Amino acid sequence: MNTPIELIANPRLAADMGLLVLHPEDNVGTALGAIRAGTSLSVNGGELLCADEIPGGHKVALRTIEADEPVRKYGQIIGFAGRLISKGEHVHVHNVAYREFDRAGQAGTALRETDFVPEDQRATFQGYRRSNGSVGTRNYIGILTSVNCSATAAKLIASRIENSGVLDQYPNVDGVVALTHSSGCGTGGDGNYGFEVLRRTLHGYANHPNFASILVLGLGCEVNQIAGLTTGWSLSPDKSISSMTIQAQGGTKATVAEGVRRIEELLPEINKSQRTTVPASELILAMECGGSDAFSGVTANPALGAAADLLIRHGGTAVFGETTEIYGAEHLLTSRAESQYTADKLMERIRWWEQHVTQDGSSINNNPSPGNKAGGLTTILEKSLGAVAKGGTTNLVDVVEYAEPITAHGLVFMDTPGYDPVNATGMVAGGAQVLAFTTGRGSAFGCKPTPSIKLATNTPLYERMRDDMDVNCGAVADGQLTIEEMGQQIFDLILAVASGQETKSEELGYGDNEFVPWQLSTVL
Amino acid sequence: MNTPIELIANPRLAADMGLLVLHPEDNVGTALGAIRAGTSLSVNGGELLCADEIPGGHKVALRTIEADEPVRKYGQIIGFAGRLISKGEHVHVHNVAYREFDRAGQAGTALRETDFVPEDQRATFQGYRRSNGSVGTRNYIGILTSVNCSATAAKLIASRIENSGVLDQYPNVDGVVALTHSSGCGTGGDGNYGFEVLRRTLHGYANHPNFASILVLGLGCEVNQIAGLTTGWSLSPDKSISSMTIQAQGGTKATVAEGVRRIEELLPEINKSQRTTVPASELILAMECGGSDAFSGVTANPALGAAADLLIRHGGTAVFGETTEIYGAEHLLTSRAESQYTADKLMERIRWWEQHVTQDGSSINNNPSPGNKAGGLTTILEKSLGAVAKGGTTNLVDVVEYAEPITAHGLVFMDTPGYDPVNATGMVAGGAQVLAFTTGRGSAFGCKPTPSIKLATNTPLYERMRDDMDVNCGAVADGQLTIEEMGQQIFDLILAVASGQETKSEELGYGDNEFVPWQLSTVL
C-alpha cells in the first residue's frame, strides 16, 4: 500500500517522515529512511512517484535532470548527471558523474550582507569578565605541563585538591584542571614547526579566559623549557601565573606539596570572581563534528550552522576547522570570504595539506568510502558539504592557523585536522569559550576548560545515549522542528551553558584527557 | 698546593676523587671535577702532571698521543689527534679531529663468548608464572583504549575501583591501570605504518605478563576498531580478556558501570595468583637513559651495563634502544652482532631514521651541542658511546622493531626514539617486566604495569631527589664502588623489584600517564 506522504512546506529545509529537501534550488531530496519503489510522495504540492527503492540517506530526483546538468543538494553542485535522470529515480554513483569544475573561484562571489541584530536588542549571557576585557564562561585553575614528564605530578596536584574537599568552600571555582600531553621533549626545538605549534597551543590555554590562574609545571631538562615557553606571554593582569620544575623543587613529593600550597593559597581570591551580564558578542563558539553519520550533514550540522548564524548576527564569533573534511568544498568558503587575503590563506592551507599527508602515504582526498557510498554519499563534494554546513551562511571573515588567537567577529575558519580532540584543542587554544559537537554515532567528548555541548544527529542515538547528549537534532529529521527552530534552540542553550549551565560531558567528568595538541614534530 | 691523587687500582674503570679511566687501552682520562693546571696525579703508579686546567667532565691525555693517532675512551676510538698531544694536556675539540672511518664494519668482529653462570647456580626471583609460561613481576588489571575517545571512561573505571576500597580485600592485585593515549582515529588505517605500530604496541601490552586481565575499551566508530585490533591476538589462556564500546553500551555511565562490574567480578580469581620461585632467565630488563648529564656515560650507564651483563650471564635478557642516541656508535653494536642478519637489521633501521627525520627538518646526527661540548664531550662518537655503555659487553643477539615481542635471550636492541616515554612504552610492549632508568638531571618516570628503577648518575642529584631515586650510581664517581660492584647492586635490586619490592616511582604513583605509543601516523 503506497500512502502518499505530505512534505512539510518549509521550502528551505522541508522535513517529513520520508524525504528531506535541503534547499529550494535542489533537484534531489534525501530519504530519511528506506522508501519503497512505487511510493508516491507529495512534494510542495506536486506528486513525486519513486520509481526505484531509495535506501535511507540516499537521494531521489525531484524532477527530470538532463544529462550533464548539475545535481544540486544544499543548493550546491555535488556532481553532474551522467545521463538523463527521470523524476523519481534513485540518484547515486550509477547516474552521477564527478568532474572538476572551477571550484577555487574568486573570493567573495557569494558574499551577503550580515543581518546584524540592532545593538540594543542583542543577546547577553552571564560571564566572568577578566581585567584584560576577555570573558570566561567558566572559572577554572589550570595546570599546564611543558612535557609529558611532569604529567603525573600535575595530575597528583589536581587530584589532591579535587579530592581534599577544600573546593567545597569555594563555590565560584569550577575546579583544578591538569592538562597533560605526550610531547615537549624528544623533538626539534626553536624553529621546528611542530614545536612552535605546541608552544602556541600551550600559550592559548594559558591565555584562555576560562582559567583564572595558571601553574606551568615542567621537569627541568626538557626541550620545551618553561623560560622559552613563556617568553612573550602577556596574560590578563588579574590572572595569577606561576611555574616550577620537579628538578628544581627536589622531586615529586616536594613539587606536589608546593603545587597544592600555591593553588590553595589562590582559592579565596579566585572565588571572588563573579558572573556579570556581558554581550553575546564576546562569545567564540567552536564547532566540531565527530562520529558522523548520514544525518550529520542534514540535521545537526545545518542546525548548528543556523545557531552560528544567530550568534554572528548578535555580534559574536563562530569557528570551525577540520580542513581534511571540507576538502573538495573549499570553493564554498572562498566564495564567502570577505577578502582575497582570507580566501588565499584558506587555499594556502589546502595546498599545505596536500603535501603534508603524503609523508605517510595518506590522502586528503576523502572520496566517499564504500561505507559512505552505502550510506548514500555520492561524491567528495556532497560529503564535504555536510561538514561545511555547520559553518552556516554568513561571510567568512578570517582564516587562522592551528591554535592561533581568534580575534575577528563573525565566521572564522581554523586550519585543523578533523580528528576530534586535536581539532577541539586548537579551537579552545584559539579562545573558544563554548564548543558544540555534532555526532551521529555518539562521540564522548569534553575539552576543559571549555564546556562541550553534544548534539545528536538522530533520535535513536539521542535516546540510546541520553546521559551523554545535550540536544536531539533528530527532531529535524522527525519533522518536529525546522532547521531554523533547531538552530534557535541550540543558540539559547549556548547562552545558557556560557552562563554556567552544566553540560552532559561536564557532569560525566570529561575534559581532562582530551587535551591533544596537534603533534607535528618528528619524535626523536 | 698540588697534592698527588692516587687512582684506584681497578684497571677497567678506575675511580678516584679526580680522574676516571674507563678502559685499560684508553689514552685519556675524564676529570670528575675541575682539576687545576699544575696538579700532579698518580695514575697506575706513574705520575701525571696536568699541564692545563681540566674542567669537570673534560679529558686529559694519559700519555703522549701522536698526531693522527686514535684518541681512545671506553677502549673505543672517539676521534683522532689533530696534532701531537702531550701527556697531561687537555684533550678536546681544539686538538681532536673527527673523521669518518670504517664504522659499519663486519658483523661479529668483536664477539666474545658469554661467561654463563652454571645452570644450578643461577639466580631466581619470585614471579607470577602465567599458564602460557610467561612470568609477571606484577599482577595488574589493565584497561586498554583503542582511541582517545574512550580515555575518560577508562580512567573513570580505574579510579572508581581504586577509590572504592574494594582492592583492600585483594592484596595480590596490584591495581587497575587505565592506559590512555592520544591516537586511534584521525589516521590512516590498515596498511598505514604508524597505525600498525599503534596496534602492535597495544597488542604487546595486552600480552604483557604483568597483566592478569585486560579490558579493551573503545568508543565504537574509531578507525582502530576493536575487532581489527584484537584479530590474531593469542593471549595466555589464564588471562581474562573482554572488550566493549561506549556506543554499544549506550553511553558513558552505562560503560563505566559495566566496566566496574566486570573487573570486580574478576578480582577474587586474580587475587589467587601467587608468586613462585622462577629463574632470572625469565626476566627481560629494559634499559633507558633520560635527562643525561656528563656522568651518565661514565657512572650509571656503565654500571647498568654491568648489571645487564650479569643478568645475561644468568640466562636473562636485556633490551635497550634510543636509536637516535646511539647514532655514530652503531659499529660497536654490529661488531658484537651474533649474525650478519642482526647487524644488517640494525643498519637498516639506522638508514630508515636518516630518511625519517628529514620530514620535519630534524637531524639524527646528534653532534655534540654547545652545551655538550662545554660539558667535555668532543665528538658524536664519544657522546653516543655513553648511551651504548648501558648495553654492557655481551654479544648482540637480536634487533627488533618498535614494540615487537622480545623472544631472544641475551642483549637485544629495539629500534626506538630516544624520547623516554616512547622508548619505554616500546620496550614494555616488547615484554620487559622490569625497567632501569638512568638519569643525571632527575627524570620522573614510571611505566605501569612494569616497575621502573631510577638510577642517579651523581650523588648531588641522588641527595636532592631521594624521594624519586632508587640507586645512587654517583658512588662510582665518588670512588666508593667500582662499576662492577655498582652493577652487582643494581642486579640484586632488579631481582628484588621483580619479586615485588616497590620502586620509588611506584610509591609516588607514576606510570599511568607515561604510556606514549610512538606516533608515526599523520593526524588527519
Ligand SMILES: [Ca+2]
Ligand atoms: Ca567531522
Ligand SMILES: [Ca+2]
Ligand atoms: Ca572531527
Ligand SMILES: [Ca+2]
Ligand atoms: Ca595495592
Ligand SMILES: [Ca+2]
Ligand atoms: Ca638517552
Ligand SMILES: [Ca+2]
Ligand atoms: Ca631516553
